Amino acid sequence: MVGLLVALFSAVVYTIGLTVEQRALHGSESISINRPLHLVRVLLGNPRWILGCAFAALGSVGLIVSLGLAPVSVAQPAFAAGVATTLLIVTLVRGERITRGEYVALGVMPVALGLLGLSTVDGATTGTTANTPLLVTVSVTTVVACVTVMYLVGGGGRYVSAAAMGAAAGLAQGSAGLQGKGLGGLLADNGLWAAVVPALLSPYPYLYLLGWGVGIVLFQTSLQRSRASITAPVANVVGNVFTVVAGTLLFGESLPEDPLTLALRVGGFALTLVVVVLVRGNVAQAEADTSRLRGEPVRTE
Template identity: 30%
Template sequence: MTVVAAGVALFGALFFALGAALQQVEAVRTSEHALLRLARRPRWLLGGLSIITGGGLHIVALSLGPLTVVQPMGVASLLFALPISAALMGRRPAGAEILAAATVSAGLAGLVLIVPPAWNAPTLNGSETATLLTVTGIAALLLWAGSRVAAPSLRAGLLAAGSGVLYGATATLTRVLVKGTWEIWLILLIPVPAIVALMLLQRAYSVGHFGVSFASLQVADPLTAVAFGALLLGEPLPVGPGGVAVAVGAAGLACVGTVALARTTPLSH
C-alpha cells in the first residue's frame, strides 16, 4: 500500500502542477488577475479543476500510506510544473531552470521529512484564531506592499509568498476542523484567507516568472503551516542540534533554488 500511496501522491502532484501552469498561462497572457474575469476563461477553470483533483488525490494518498512517504511526493509538483508551463508557452525549459527547481524540491523534501508527526488533536480558541488571522494578514499585507516597488522577478516571488502565507493559515484552520473539533465558525472562516490567497497568487502569475511564483508558494505555504502548528497547535518541531541544523539547511536550500529560478526563468514564462 505504501507504493500505491506514493504513486497516487505523484499523480496528485502532476494534476496540481498542471492546474497551476494552466492558470498562470491565462493570467500572464491576458495580464489579468481579477478572479471574476479569470473565472470566465475555460482554461483557467480547467486549471482550478485540476488543482482540486490533485488535492483530492493527495488526501487519498494520505489515507493509504504514511505522511513521510506521501508529503515528499507532493514536492515533485514543482518539477512537473516548469516543463508543463514551458510547453504551454511553446518553449523548452532550460537545464538551469530544472536544476534550480530540483534544488527547491530537495530543500522542501528535507523540511517535510525532518518535521516530526503530530499525534494530538489540534484545537484553536477564539484568541488564538484571531492571532493567526492577524499575523497572517499583516505578513501578507507587507509582502504585497513590498511587491509594489520590486523588480518583476522579486514582485512575483513576494506576491506568491504572501499567497503561501495565507494558504498556510488556511491549512492550519483546515487541520483543526478535520482532525480536531468540528466547529461552524471554522467552516465560515476558512474561505477568507483562501480567497485572498488565490487573488494574490493570480497577481503573481500575471507578472510572469512562473518558476519563481510557484517555488515561493511551495516554500511559504508549508513553512507557515509548520510555524502555526508549533506556536498555536502545540505540534512538535525538529529537536536537537542535528534536527535544527538539517531544518535550517533544507530551508536555505529551498531559498537558494528560488533565487536561482528568478535568474533563469524568462519573464513571460
C-alpha cells in the same frame, strides 16, 4: 507513510491545475490586485482558468486529507516539494529554459522526500486538535497583514514583483493550510460523514475560504507576471515554513525524540526550503520573458 504518499499525489494533481491556470492567464487580459472586480471578471470569464482552478482545488483537498494522516512537518513539506519538482519537470517537457540551480533542485527534492519518509518510520505524533482562539487570532492576523502590506506597497500604482506577491500569497495560503490541518484532524477523528457537522460548526472552513481567497488573488496575479516554476516554489516555501512552524505549535505535535529520526525530519524540511534559494535568482528574467511573450513592456522597477 500513507500521509506522505497522499501529499505527493495531491501535489501532482495541484500542479496540473497550476499549469492549466498559467496557460489561461498568459493568454488573458492583464490583471491587477488594485482592480479586484476586473480581476474577478477576467478569471471567472475564462473557462480554461476555471478548469485549472478545479484541479488545484482537488489537490488542496488531498492535502487536507494528508494533514490528518501525517504530522504537518511531514505532509506540508512533501506537498511543497512535490509541486516544485513537478513544475520543473513540466517546464522541461515544454522546452522552456531553466537555470542550473533549478536542475539542482530536481536532484535535491527526491532526497528531501526520502528523508521525510524515513523520519516517519518509528511512529510520528499527528495532532488533530488545536487551541482554537489562538488559531483564529494567528490566521486572521496573518491574512490582514498580507492584504495591508500589499496595499501599502502597491499603492499609487507602484510595481510589486511577482516574487514579493508570491511570498505574500504563500503566507495567506499558509493560513489556509492551518485550517486544512484542522479539517484533516476532524476527518481522522470522526470519519468523512460524521465530520461534516463538527466542521461546519468550527471556524476552519470559513477561515480556510478567507485565506484561500486572498491567497488566490495574489498568486494568480504573480502567476500571470512570471512562470509557475518560479512563483509557485516561492509561495509554497513561504507558506510551507509558516504552516509547519505554526501548525506544529498550535496542534501540539512533538518532533521525534530519537536523535537520528529528528535529524532526518529536520534535514528533509530544510532541503525543501533550499528550492527558494535555487530559483529566486531567475525571477527577474522569468518576468521579462513572460512580458515579452504577452507583448507587454518589460518592467524593471
